[in-house]
Amino acid sequence: MNKILLIIKREYFSRVKKKSFLIMTFLVPLLIIGMYALVFALSIKGGDNIPAVEVIDDSGIFNKGLEDKKSATFSKSDLTLTEAKLKVVKNEDAFVLYIPSDISSGGTVEMFSQKKAGLSVISTIESQLNDQMRTKLLADAGIDALTLDKIKPKLSVVSKELTLEGEKDSSSGAAMAVGFAAAILIYMSLFIYGIQVMRGIIEEKTSRIVEVVISSVKPFQLMMGKIIGIGLVGLTQFLLWITLSIGLMTVASQIIFKGKMEQIQSEMPMSKQAAVASSDGPGMDIIKAVQTVNWTYILPVFIIFFLGGYMLYSALFAAVGSAVDSDTETQQFMLPITLPLLFTYIMSFSFIVNNPDSSLSFWLSIIPFTSPIAMMVRLPFGVPNWELALSIALLIGGFIFTTWVASRIYRVGILMYGKKVSFAELGKWFMYKE
Amino acid sequence: MLSIRNIVKQYANHRALDNVSIEIGQGSIFGLLGPNGAGKTSLIRIINQITAPDQGEILLNGEKLNPSHISKIGYLPEERGLYKKMEIGEQMLYLAQLKGLSKVDATARIRYWFEKMGIQSWWNKKVEDLSKGMQQKVQFIATVVHDPELIILDEPFSGFDPVNAQLITHEILELNQKGATIIFSTHRMESVEQLCDSIALIHKSKKILDGKVKDIKNLYRNNTYRIAYSGILNPAETPLFNITEEKKDDEATHLTIQINPGYSSNDVLNFLIPQVLVTELTEIVPSMNDIFIQNVKN
Numbered sequence: 001m002n003k004i005l006l007i008i009k010r011e012y013f014s015r016v017k018k019k020s021f022l023i024m025t026f027l028v029p030l031l032i033i034g035m036y037a038l039v040f041a042l043s044i045k046g047g048d049n050i051p052a053v054e055v056i057d058d059s060g061i062f063n064k065g066l067e068d069k070k071s072a073t074f075s076k077s078d079l080t081l082t083e084a085k086l087k088v089v090k091n092e093d094a095f096v097l098y099i100p101s102d103i104s105s106g107g108t109v110e111m112f113s114q115k116k117a118g119l120s121v122i123s124t125i126e127s128q129l130n131d132q133m134r135t136k137l138l139a140d141a142g143i144d145a146l147t148l149d150k151i152k153p154k155l156s157v158v159s160k161e162l163t164l165e166g167e168k169d170s171s172s173g174a175a176m177a178v179g180f181a182a183a184i185l186i187y188m189s190l191f192i193y194g195i196q197v198m199r200g201i202i203e204e205k206t207s208r209i210v211e212v213v214i215s216s217v218k219p220f221q222l223m224m225g226k227i228i229g230i231g232l233v234g235l236t237q238f239l240l241w242i243t244l245s246i247g248l249m250t251v252a253s254q255i256i257f258k259g260k261m262e263q264i265q266s267e268m269p270m271s272k273q274a275a276v277a278s279s280d281g282p283g284m285d286i287i288k289a290v291q292t293v294n295w296t297y298i299l300p301v302f303i304i305f306f307l308g309g310y311m312l313y314s315a316l317f318a319a320v321g322s323a324v325d326s327d328t329e330t331q332q333f334m335l336p337i338t339l340p341l342l343f344t345y346i347m348s349f350s351f352i353v354n355n356p357d358s359s360l361s362f363w364l365s366i367i368p369f370t371s372p373i374a375m376m377v378r379l380p381f382g383v384p385n386w387e388l389a390l391s392i393a394l395l396i397g398g399f400i401f402t403t404w405v406a407s408r409i410y411r412v413g414i415l416m417y418g419k420k421v422s423f424a425e426l427g428k429w430f431m432y433k434e
Numbered sequence: 435m436l437s438i439r440n441i442v443k444q445y446a447n448h449r450a451l452d453n454v455s456i457e458i459g460q461g462s463i464f465g466l467l468g469p470n471g472a473g474k475t476s477l478i479r480i481i482n483q484i485t486a487p488d489q490g491e492i493l494l495n496g497e498k499l500n501p502s503h504i505s506k507i508g509y510l511p512e513e514r515g516l517y518k519k520m521e522i523g524e525q526m527l528y529l530a531q532l533k534g535l536s537k538v539d540a541t542a543r544i545r546y547w548f549e550k551m552g553i554q555s556w557w558n559k560k561v562e563d564l565s566k567g568m569q570q571k572v573q574f575i576a577t578v579v580h581d582p583e584l585i586i587l588d589e590p591f592s593g594f595d596p597v598n599a600q601l602i603t604h605e606i607l608e609l610n611q612k613g614a615t616i617i618f619s620t621h622r623m624e625s626v627e628q629l630c631d632s633i634a635l636i637h638k639s640k641k642i643l644d645g646k647v648k649d650i651k652n653l654y655r656n657n658t659y660r661i662a663y664s665g666i667l668n669p670a671e672t673p674l675f676n677i678t679e680e681k682k683d684d685e686a687t688h689l690t691i692q693i694n695p696g697y698s699s700n701d702v703l704n705f706l707i708p709q710v711l712v713t714e715l716t717e718i719v720p721s722m723n724d725i726f727i728q729n730v731k732n
Binding site: 003007207212213216217335417 | 445482484507514516517519532
C-alpha cells in the first residue's frame with residue numbers, strides 16, 4: 001500500500017506542479033468573476049447613455065408628464081407626430097414616445113428611435129403610463145386613488161423549504177442554476193480527467209517505462225495509483241476554484257454593492273429605497289439567490305458524484321489507454337465511453353429538466369453510468385434521501401465493477417506493443433487468468 | 435539460487451513456455467539464450483512476477499517466489515524507457531522507492547551510482563534532454579540501485595555504443611564479484627562467451643540445452659583439429675583421421691582433420707613428427723554461436 005501511495009504522489013505532484021494547472025486554476029475563477037461583474041455592469045448601466053424621451057401626448061390624459069427615472073428622462077414635446085418622426089430619422093439619439101388620442105379605446109402607444117430602446121426604458125414607461133391611466137380611470141369611476149391605496153392589501157408569498165431540520169428560504173431558480181452548473185462541470189471533468197488518465201497510461205506504454213514499474217508493483221496498483229492521483233488533482237482544482245471564486249465574489253460584490261447603494265441613495269427618495277434594493281436589477285437577485293442555495297448539501301453531493309463518476313469512467317479510459325499504442329488509435333474504443341455521457345447530457349437538459357420526477361429521470365439518476373450528471377440536474381427539484389443513497393451505493397458498486405473489468409484488460413494491454421486491437425481481443429485479454 | 439521448476443505458460447492459442455526447468459547457481463552469470471519468440475521474455479516476466487505461470491513454481495533461495503522478493507531482483511527489460519518529462523534524480527528516487535528503499539537510503543545509493551558513472555550533474559536534467567546512450571546509463575542505475583541479489587538483464591547491450599557497453603560490462607562483472615547473481619537474456623553470442631559461466635537454450639517454448647558453458651562446449655567437441663606443417667606428408671591415407679579441409683600456402687600446409695574414435699591427438703603427433711615439421715596443432719572447439727545455430731536448426 002506504501003507503493004500505491006508513492007504512485008499517487010508522483011501522479012499528483014507531477015501534474016499539480018505544471019504551469020498549465022496553475023493557469024487553469026486561477027483563470028477559471030477570474031472568468032467566473034468577470035461574468036459576474038459583467039452582469040452587474042449591465043444591470044447598473046452608465047449614466048451618460050440615459051435616453052431623453054420626448055413625449056407627444058395627443059390624448060391629453062398624461063398632462064402630468066412622466067417622471068424622470070434612472071433609466072430614462074422625459075420631456076413634453078409640442079411637435080406633431082410627422083415632425084417628430086423626421087427628427088428621429090435625422091438624429092440617432094432621439095427617442096419619441098407617441099400616445100395617440102384613442103388610447104382609452106384601444107389605441108397603441110408607440111416608441112420611435114433609431115436605436116432600439118432598452119427593456120428597462122420600456123418597462124418604466126409602461127408602469128408609469130399604467131399608473132396614471134389607472135388613477136384617471138379610478139377618478140372617472142368616482143373612486144379616490146389615495147383611499148384605494150390605503151385599503152389595498154400588500155400580500156406576497158415567500159417560498160420556504162420545510163424539512164425536519166427546520167425551515168429556510170428557498171430560491172429554486174438559483175438552486176437550479178447551481179445544479180445545472182454542477183452537471184455541466186461533472187460532464188466536462190469526466191472527460192478532462194478521464195482523458196488525462198488515458199494519456200498517462202499511453203505515455204507509460206510508449207515510453208516503455210511500464211515494464212520497469214510493474215516489476216516493482218502490481219499492474220493494479222499502478223492503475224489505481226494513477227486514477228486516484230489524477231482524481232485528487234481534479235478535486236484540488238475544484239476546491240481551489242470554489243475557494244477562489246467565493247473569495248473573489250465576496251470582495252467584488254462588496255465593492256459593487258457599496259457603489260450601487262450610494263448611487264441609489266443619491267437618486268431615490270428614502271421611502272422607495274428598500275423596495276428598490278430588494279428587487280432592482282438582476283445583480284442583487286444573484287447575490288440573494290446565491291445566499292439561499294444550500295451549499296452544505298449541494299457541495300458534498302457534487303463531490304461524491306464527481307468522484308464516483310470519475311472513478312467509474314476513468315477506469316474505462318485506463319483500459320482504453322492500455323490497449324492502444326497512441327492517441328490516434330483510441331477513437332474506436334472511445335465511442336462506447338462517450339455515448340452514455342453524451343446521451344445523459346442531452347437527456348438532462350431536454351427531458352429531466354422538464355420532468356424531474358418522471359420514472360425515466362429517476363432511472364437515469366440511479367444507473368451508475370448516467371447518474372453523476374442526471375442526479376445533479378434532478379437535485380434542485382428535491383430528491384428523496386433514499387434515492388440519493390441508492391444512487392451513491394450503485395455508483396460505488398459501478399466503479400468497483402468497471403475498475404475490475406479495466407484492470408483485467410489493463411494488465412495484459414500494457415505489455416502488448418505494436419498490435420492492432422479489436423473489441424474481441426479485449427474480451428480475450430479479460431478472460432486471461434493471470 | 436534460483437530454481438525454475440516445470441514452468442508452463444499458456445496464452446490463448448500458443449504455449450509460451452512448455453515445462454521449462456532451470457537451475458541457476460549462486461553467484462553465476464547465467465545466459466538465457468534463444469531465438470526471438472522462444473519464450474525468454476515470458477520466463478523473465480514470470481521471474482519478475484509480472485505474470486504468473488500456469489503450472490510449476492520458482493524458488494528464490496529455497497523460498498517460493500512472493501512479493502517480498504521484488505526488492506531482491508533488479509530487472510532491465512528489453513523494452514525499456516523512462517518518464518520523459520521527469521527530472522532524473524526525482525525519477526531515480528521514485529523507482530528506487532518503488533523497489534522498497536527508504537527515501538534516505540535511495541538518495542544515498544543514487545548519489546553513489548551517479549558519482550561512479552560520472553553523471554552527478556544530471557540530477558535535475560529531464561530525461562528528454564539526454565541522448566539515448568545517456569538514458570541507458572540512467573536505466574542501468576535504476577536496475578541496480580537497490581543492490582539486488584539477482585539482476586536480470588534482457589538484451590542489455592542493445593542501443594549501447596561500444597564505450598558504454600564496455601562500461602556496463604565492467605559494472606556487471608563488479609556486481610557479480612560482490613555476490614550478485616546475473617541472468618543475461620541475449621542472442622549476442624560473443625557476449626555470452628565473454629561473460630557467462632552457464633547457459634540455458636530455449637527454443638520453441640522448450641528448454642533444449644543447459645549447463646556450464648565449458649561442459650556444453652566439451653559436449654559439442656567432435657575431435658576436430660587444425661594442424662599445420664611444412665614438408666611432405668606421405669601417405670596421407672591413414673586410419674588415424676580424416677581430412678575435412680586442406681589448404682596450402684608458401685610456408686605450410688593447413689589441414690582440418692577429424693580424429694577417428696580410439697585415437698588421440700598424441701597418436702596423430704606421433705604419426706606426423708617422423709615425416710614433417712609440425713608448426714600447429716589446435717583443437718577446434720565449437721563456438722556458442724555454432725552450438726546455438728546447430729541446435730536451433732535441428
